Amino acid sequence: MEKRVTFKGWMLPLLLVAPQVVISAVFFFYPAGQAIWQSLFIPDPFGLSMEYVGLGNFEYLFGNRYYLASFVTTALFSTLVTLTSMIPALFLAVMADRLIKGAGTYRTLLIWPYAVAPAVAGVLWLFMFNTRVGVVAWYLGRLGYDWNHVLNETEAMGLVVVASSWGRISYNFLFFFAALQAVPKSVIEAAAIDGAHFWRRFFTIVLPLISPTTFFLLVVNVVYAFFETFGVIHTITSGGPQQATTILVYKVYADGFVGQDLGSSAAQSVVLLVVVGLLTVLQFRFVERRVHY
Amino acid sequence: MATVELRNIKKRFGKTEVIHGVSTEIDDGEFIVIVGPSGCGKSTLLRMVAGLESVSDGEIRIDGSRVNEREPMERDIAMVFQNYALYPHMTVRQNMGYGLKIAGTPKRQIAAKVDEAAALLQLSDYLDRRPKALSGGQRQRVAMGRAIVREPKVFLFDEPLSNLDAKLRVQMRLEIKELQERIGVTSLYVTHDQVEAMTMADRMIVMNAGRAEQIGKPLDVYERPATLFAAQFIGSPSMNVLDGRIEAGEMRLGSAALGPAPAGLPDGPVKLGLRPEHALPDPDSPLRLRVRLSEPLGANTLLHGQLDQAEAPFTACLAGVHRTNGSGEIIPLRVAPEAIHLFSPETGDRLN
Ligand SMILES: Nc1ncnc2c1ncn2[C@@H]1O[C@H](COP(=O)(O)OP(=O)(O)OP(=O)(O)O)[C@@H](O)[C@H]1O
Numbered sequence: 241m242e243k244r245v246t247f248k249g250w251m252l253p254l255l256l257v258a259p260q261v262v263i264s265a266v267f268f269f270y271p272a273g274q275a276i277w278q279s280l281f282i283p284d285p286f287g288l289s290m291e292y293v294g295l296g297n298f299e300y301l302f303g304n305r306y307y308l309a310s311f312v313t314t315a316l317f318s319t320l321v322t323l324t325s326m327i328p329a330l331f332l333a334v335m336a337d338r339l340i341k342g343a344g345t346y347r348t349l350l351i352w353p354y355a356v357a358p359a360v361a362g363v364l365w366l367f368m369f370n371t372r373v374g375v376v377a378w379y380l381g382r383l384g385y386d387w388n389h390v391l392n393e394t395e396a397m398g399l400v401v402v403a404s405s406w407g408r409i410s411y412n413f414l415f416f417f418a419a420l421q422a423v424p425k426s427v428i429e430a431a432a433i434d435g436a437h438f439w440r441r442f443f444t445i446v447l448p449l450i451s452p453t454t455f456f457l458l459v460v461n462v463v464y465a466f467f468e469t470f471g472v473i474h475t476i477t478s479g480g481p482q483q484a485t486t487i488l489v490y491k492v493y494a495d496g497f498v499g500q501d502l503g504s505s506a507a508q509s510v511v512l513l514v515v516v517g518l519l520t521v522l523q524f525r526f527v528e529r530r531v532h533y
Numbered sequence: 534m535a536t537v538e539l540r541n542i543k544k545r546f547g548k549t550e551v552i553h554g555v556s557t558e559i560d561d562g563e564f565i566v567i568v569g570p571s572g573c574g575k576s577t578l579l580r581m582v583a584g585l586e587s588v589s590d591g592e593i594r595i596d597g598s599r600v601n602e603r604e605p606m607e608r609d610i611a612m613v614f615q616n617y618a619l620y621p622h623m624t625v626r627q628n629m630g631y632g633l634k635i636a637g638t639p640k641r642q643i644a645a646k647v648d649e650a651a652a653l654l655q656l657s658d659y660l661d662r663r664p665k666a667l668s669g670g671q672r673q674r675v676a677m678g679r680a681i682v683r684e685p686k687v688f689l690f691d692e693p694l695s696n697l698d699a700k701l702r703v704q705m706r707l708e709i710k711e712l713q714e715r716i717g718v719t720s721l722y723v724t725h726d727q728v729e730a731m732t733m734a735d736r737m738i739v740m741n742a743g744r745a746e747q748i749g750k751p752l753d754v755y756e757r758p759a760t761l762f763a764a765q766f767i768g769s770p771s772m773n774v775l776d777g778r779i780e781a782g783e784m785r786l787g788s789a790a791l792g793p794a795p796a797g798l799p800d801g802p803v804k805l806g807l808r809p810e811h812a813l814p815d816p817d818s819p820l821r822l823r824v825r826l827s828e829p830l831g832a833n834t835l836l837h838g839q840l841d842q843a844e845a846p847f848t849a850c851l852a853g854v855h856r857t858n859g860s861g862e863i864i865p866l867r868v869a870p871e872a873i874h875l876f877s878p879e880t881g882d883r884l885n
């Protein structure tokens with residue numbers, strides 16, 4: 241039997257949603273509106289005058305080689321970050337789930353990286369891989385590998401992906417672990433009696449049963465890769481070398497704040513907004529169909 | 534189809550031993566019910582046979598070969614769980630065919646076997662539904678079906694009916710028993726319900742605190758319980774146990790003489806076991822029941838109260854309708870001496 245809280249009147253419900261509505265309005269709808277408005281103008285660098293250009297900013301963007309390259313970079317980057325942060329997390333969670341003793345300690349240790357702020361994580365990884373003083377770079381050098389993410393585009397991408405994913409593994413681990421613990425033990429035992437070995441059980445029983453969590457994490461991690469990795473990229477590569485790690489969000493910043501091209505920057509924000517909206521809708525439409533709630 | 538042998542099975546969780554050595558031999562096709570109160574180790578014993586718990590000591594043999602070290606899947610058993618443990622993301626058909634699919638059975642054969650089992654269990658109309666869209670009884674049948682299609686050597690049931698309502702439980706009880714007789718697979722069935730045990734078992738294992746108190750046919754256990762525990766656990770309402778004595782070859786309860794004691798028993802205190810249904814009204818009897826509460830059930834009447842001669846409460850079950858004049862009525866009762874069970878006050882073991 242479903243138990244519902246029923247509200248009398250409309251004052252209380254309104255009061256309860258008010259903070260969300262107000263915050264969304266102030267920090268999302270207002271800036272989004274501003275961005276859309278600004279994307280139609282080209283202001284002069286000092287912000288003294290604005291020239292109306294219609295969709296000119298957008299036309300320019302989609303004719304721009306660097307902007308289109310940034311799209312590809314973003315797609316690659318977010319796919320890699322999502323995979324790198326989810327697959328190891330799932331693996332660790334499966335292992336933790338199998339543990340009976342010490343699962344608590346193991347879990348706590350795995351959660352620690354999440355407490356590290358992205359920018360700090362960026363600095364951490366930067367130190368380790370710094371071409372001159374980094375420990376890892378030094379060891380790689382001793383092994384005969386010349387690490388230089390400042391010049392090598394693949395290495396730069398690899399480093400920002402790892403640095404961005406590292407902390408997320410903890411976050412994803414927590415969710416996966418909780419989901420695994422919620423799979424009824426007797427269902428697993430029934431599958432074992434039915435003859436399924438560990439990995440067979442994992443793929444045919446466990447994975448389908450935790451798919452709501454997987455789907456949720458997929459959405460959350462893609463959004464993370466799109467927006468919240470700014471700090472990491474900024475500290476480690478600043479989008480370089482040759483814009484190899486300039487994802488869309490970073491380009492908004494680079495063109496707007498550094499390049500002072502506010503019109504283009506605003507147009508990019510609008511594009512980003514649309515892309516993320518589409519992605520989320522797509523994910524819900526197509527991935528959700530395969531999810532068994 | 535197979536025999537199952539338990540040889541002095543023990544189970545320890547860490548340092549605590551919860552099963553203290555259970556032994557029995559189960560014949561091919563036999564239906565064995567393991568019955569006992571909550572926490573006595575029934576599930577643990579069953580799970581050891583299934584291979585879901587390791588065996589700390591002793592040996593389990595299925596069809597003559599030791600299975601202690603074998604994985605559940607290598608034991609050729611099927612288990613029905615209390616909560617059914619159906620795969621929620623699969624249809625009924627997929628649920629029932631999962632084991633066969635893993636065994637690599639050809640698709641057409643799987644479909645045929647599932648259809649056959651579904652027909653047997655009246656599930657044919659539900660094959661494409663998910664477990665979520667089934668009633669409790671139907672889920673129960675799917676769980677049974679999943680066990681049947683694999684044609685295992687042994688069926689294991691862990692309280693499969695405890696999530697059903699009373700009426701459905703009676704119906705499913707019959708269905709399971711009938712099904713088992715039809716396909717003749719050796720079965721171990723765990724329950725805490727002594728009525729289920731009495732009605733379904735070929736033989737039952739009465740368990741208490743990790744020990745098998747008695748192993749035998751239901752009526753044998755009822756007629757000659759080996760221990761005080763078995764005496765009180767089997768039979769409903771349960772047996773009255775009173776502190777009595779044997780004096781000069783006679784059973785006595787307080788001042789009342791109950792008849793000659795079986796030969797060979799020394800004088801001294803004993804526990805007297807009197808089944809409620811063996812108490813008969815008899816105006817000449819010295820046993821007098823002071824009625825506190827009467828429960829008219831129609832076919833018979835339960836009278837709860839106390840005998841003049843004993844401290845412990847006493848229940849009598851009289852056939853037919855028995856109208857009392859309310860609380861405080863005194864009814865003289867007689868129990869035939871042959872129907873009295875005698876137990877040692879120290880060990881609880883049967884004496885006669
Ligand atoms: N994993 C475990 N660790 C420690 N003790 C356990 C474990 N599983 C069971 N026990 C203990 O073993 C005893 C027997 O448990 P078991 O589940 O076999 O009881 P049961 O007879 O099936 O009871 P119920 O009728 O309530 O299901 C209990 O005292 C229980 O606390």
Ligand SMILES: [Mg+2]
Binds near residue numbers: 575576577
């Ligand atoms: Mg149990």
